[in-house]
Amino acid sequence: MTDFDVVTSRKSTASLKWDKYRDQDVLPFWVADMDFKLAEPIQRALEERVAHGVFGYTIAPDGMSEAVIAHLSNEYQWDVDPNWIVWLPGVVTGLAMSCRAFCNDGDDIVVNPPIYHHFYDSHEEDRHNIVRVPLCKIDGRWTYDMPAMESAFNDKTKLMMMCSPHNPTGTVFTPAELQSLAALCKKHNVIMVSDEIHCDLVIDKQATHYPTAAACPDMADNIVTIMSGSKTWNIAGLNCSFAIIKNQALRDKFQMAGQSIVPMVAPLAYEATMAAYRDGGEWRAELLDYLAANFDYLRTELGALPGLKVEPIQATYLAWVDATELGMDDTQGFFEKHGVGMSSGEQFGHAQYIRLNFACPRSTLVEGVERMKAALATLA
Ligand SMILES: Cc1ncc(COP(=O)(O)O)c(C=O)c1O
Known part of the structure; x- marks a missing residue:
């Protein structure tokens, strides 16, 4: 204990x-x-890896994807193929890569205040427009204002960046809420980026997290999910995150956006993350x-x-x-x-x-x- x-x-x-x-x-x-x-278990995994003493460029170790996939299957009944996973040094990196990969000059990106400040900052200011559609409060719980969202979407809207569960309001969205958003995005051919870094931190025993891509299978080809063990297991300083992108064309674009800019994940970061999902x-x-x-x-x-x-x-x-x-x-x-x-x-x-x-x-x-x-x- x-x-x-x-x-x-x-x-x-x-x-x-x-x-x-x-x-x-x-x-x-x-x-x-x-x-x-x-x-x-994380401390032990790090110590064992440090004891080895060699820290060259490192790819995802054997068992890494399996540990994540087992966690997602056990916790969220979400079946993920190992090929869908793109390893990243940070979740915010993934937000910025998404803006660069999926938006052309002049395109709109929808975000919903109040929200974690990097949602306002990860686009290219001279190329993309951030469209702010405030969340509303219904019975004391923050959620999406769907009529306002419907009015905000138009031909220029290319991306919607969402945070689920939500920082800073702490909302865990229901499948119905996620499906309404997905239906709107599908109608306008908008890609959803779902930052789920807080998904393993549901403290209300009545609430359940649903990954957007699992709750909205019709839309799964147009969803980028970004996750990390960093918040839950307190390893944010180690820098290991991942995107899950089912659609290969989207995945290729996403990876291209990071080429020559985004560094590889560090060996200790992989070890800590694997131990977290497997034994934490x-x-x-x-x-x-x-x-x-x-x-x-x-x-x-x-x-x-x-x-x-x-x-x-x-x-x-x-x-x-x-x-x-x-x-x-x-x-x-x-x-x-x-x-x-x-x-x-x-x-x-x-x-x-x-x-x-x-x-x-x-x-x-x-x-x-x-x-x-x-x-x-x-x-x-
Ligand atoms: C919603 C959300 N996304 C991303 C991050 C930061 O992720 P990273 O450090 O992996 O870039 C945070 C940190 O507070 C966060 O709350």
Whole structure:
């Protein structure tokens, strides 16, 4: 049984998350990685590979695709052929490759705010137009505004980039929601890029993730799925992701877009990812329980404070907090001054929100919450 309460200092490890506040008394709850140590099987796989001592150019090791395919089959009943997999050093790399591969000059790419900021940034600004169709909230749950989507699609629309489960709102989309989007994309001959990096982080036991390509078989020839074990098993610094593209013509175009630009995946990244999918199931189950308990704590504590609404989430370890009632111009900056470093909702497209990464030992989270309470007390 993993003890996620153990605090591991990340100071002096050049951690992006912690070094932002290197010489300041600010606890970081921003960028999406976790403050937990690796699952034991991953640590062991890395140590064994390091012991070998030679690190030349490396292709996907034997068993790599099989580990991913078995995971997708067991978790999502999705049958994937090994030939459909394209190994990548990052998910954002795959978003950028998709824009370059599938869009001509002047084409439109649809994205739906609020959304992870690289969805706004991965196209070529002088060649492609980003069309923003905001999500809507129905009964407190963020989802697609289908009438607005229908109005936004036209002859110039070539790509729709979606995030499922969704960062930052935490929505896990239903098959019906995915199928409505797929039907619209099919009608307009639009390619769907489905970033499913958070798919193994469903913390709501009532929710189930459905890969877009599996839920929408009629559209499967026009879907690029991008996944990684990086968020779930906390190996984002190692850089191993993959795209799954059934249609060979699409796959060829996608790969061409990365030629001479995108580096090969590193040997340690492959080993860690293979061990994660193959032997990391028990650790993940324990992690999900810990994250769900952290989120419950956060909702109870912050929900009792004036001016903050912690919205319900079904997946991810990112709380999406509506701070509209505080009426501040810079909520993130206010809490940062009081020692709590969160992400501003502005970068996702909603300035009145803050995003809080709760993937840390409970004691760190408690300290963050206490600082937030103290910060709000200064307003009274
Ligand atoms: C939706 C989403 N896509 C991609 C990434 C980053 O992926 P990578 O580091 O593999 O480029 C993140 C990281 O937070 C994310 O939330």
